[in-house]
Amino acid sequence: MYRRMQTLISEGTRYREKITPYLFIAPALIGLVLFRLYPILNSFISSFQAVGFGANAGKIRWVGLGNYNFIVSDPVFWQSFKTTMLFVFIITPFEITLSFILALMVSRRFPGVDFFRTSFFMPVTVSLAVASAIWGLMLNPNNGFVNSFIAIFGIKPQPFLTSKNQALFSIISIVTWREAGYWMIFLIAGLHNVSQELYESARMDGAGAFRIFSDITIPLMRRTILFVFVADTSSKFLMFVPMYILTSGGPENSTNVLMFEAYRTIFIYGDRGGGNAIVMIILMVCIVTIALQFKLFKSSQ
Amino acid sequence: MKKNSYFWWIYLPLLIYFLFAIGPMVWVVVSSFQTDDQIFSHLMPFSFRAFIPENPVLNAYQKIFLEKNFGRALYNSLIVTITTLIAGLFLNSMCAFGFAAFKFKGRNILFLGTLITFMIPFGSIALPLYLVVNNFGWINTYWALIIPGLSNGLTIFLFRQFFLDIPRDYIDAARVDGAPWFSIYLLLYMRMSIPIIISAGLIIFLFQWESFMWPLIVARSSAMKVIQVAIADFSQEGQVLWSEIFAASAVAMLIPIAIVLPLQRFYIQGITSSGIKG
DSSP states (O other), X not given: OHHHHHHHHHHHHHHHHHHHHHHHHHHHHHHHIIIIIHHHHHHHHXXXXXXXXXXXXXXXXXXXXXXHHHHHTOHHHHHHHHXXXXXXXXXXXXXXXHHHHHHHHHSSOOTTHHHHHHHHHGGGGSOHXXXXXXXXXXXXXXXXXXHHHHGGGTOOOOOGGGSTTTHHHHHHHHHHHHHHHHHHHHHHHHHHHSOHHHHHHHHHTTOOHHHHIIIIIHHHTHHHHHHHHHHHHHHHHTOOHHIIIIITTOSTXXXXXXXXXXXXXXXXXXXXXXXXXXXXXXXXXXXXXXXXXXXXXXXXX | OHHHHHHHHHHHXXXXXXXXXXXXXXXXXXXXXXXXXXXXXXXTTBOGGGGSOOSOOOHHHHIIIIISOHHHHHHHHXXXXXXXXXXXXXXXXXXXXXXXXXXXXXXXXXXXXXXHHTTSOHHHHHHHHXXXXXXXXXXXXXXXXXXXXXXXXXXXXXXXXXXXXXXXXXXXXXXXXXXXXXXXIIXXXXXXXXXXXXXXXXXXXXXXXHOOHHHHHHOOSTTTOOXXXXXXHHHHOTTOOHHHHHHHHHHHHHHHHHHHGGGHHHXXXXXXXXXXXX
């Protein structure tokens, strides 16, 4: 009897020991499954479905590639696709080049470096919504800050967000203002990982600043640069806030990126299947772009 | 003479970018204490007095807080952010402890799954997530704003990384003394993890304070609106004065600055270690 109780107890503790790790990880993992994995799968599945209307209201039926076919035949989608590509492929190199220059400027030690580094980083703490609201007023064509400032140099007032030729570039500048300091941080960390001895010996060999930069700094920072490119690209494919706040995709759809189009399709036109199909297309294009970046960095080794 | 030109080579570009980065923020804060007439009088024609508050007034702040319900939006944002911060730190560090302290069946595959979730951009799931939250009946409640953002693969990753560096001997000694696992986690591990708690806390704080698309979708009512959505609404309404938008933006801007700036070292450590190891 006593012995049986003993084994029962030890079995009990063994069982407790066994489930303890699961108790620790379960709460967070349930959240991840419910609010991350399930939605993405759901989004994938419902991109092959259509929700009925009229007599069939609310009825879900399978339409195969119907949503995709419909989207691909829509010229608005293709324009939106082009806008997204233009946006991503201009803003990413632009932002990262600027961040790199900033990082190079403040990665050495000199009087005041901490002050400058902090101030370059400051816009990162401004949310994209607030940055959009502020810059919307700064870029106001009638009495905005920027037009009145450039008037000092004799430049005529510009339409900025109200022109279909300038709106996308205005948004690119706004986002860059906010985010250049963010990528700068990663690049500074990367620069600090390059050993100083390498620089010393290169300088001893008489290499110039440009040679050192292209032959030592860039190759040794390959990993950091790749990371920054990949992270930046994926965040830009899904950019939504400035378009929502500033232009609503206009003027003449010139800032109607795919994410905004997906939002409109679901929440304004009420076409869930179509919107999810657009989201899936964004993700696919994003993954392909990132894969290409990996390949490019590999082959340049 | 040569020294002088060298000086300008270094400092002039820095100074120019400094003005570009900080100028708009200063202008916003200064303008929030002005009337619209004062703001425009310094813009047409442009004068550097736009950066100097003269005869500061609180009109804009009075207007947004007393008439435009901005206090409610600020309150909502604070509630949501602070709750997410505390609950998120707890939940994710516990999960990380589970991954770091135990060997168990399925550990690697579950951790890999966790890593994958943090590569799913939130924007891509916001739309289907709406349906999930709608099924729970959470639209226009704090639940919708808080619960989906709690579990965070990045935070789990950061904590696990930190926990793995804590020598295993601590656990063994505590186990010999008969300490339960939960006290080992809370009293031993968490107490040694203050730097990572601050780093992860700042990341969670900024993420939640700045989130826009999600609150826009699930909390649109005037009682549940968060600060970012309120500002977007201000800037889209034709009736709102510039000074009011600036006052609202100044509040939304200065709170994270006041928190992140003194702790920026931790924030920077947090994001860079996620990037370089990840």
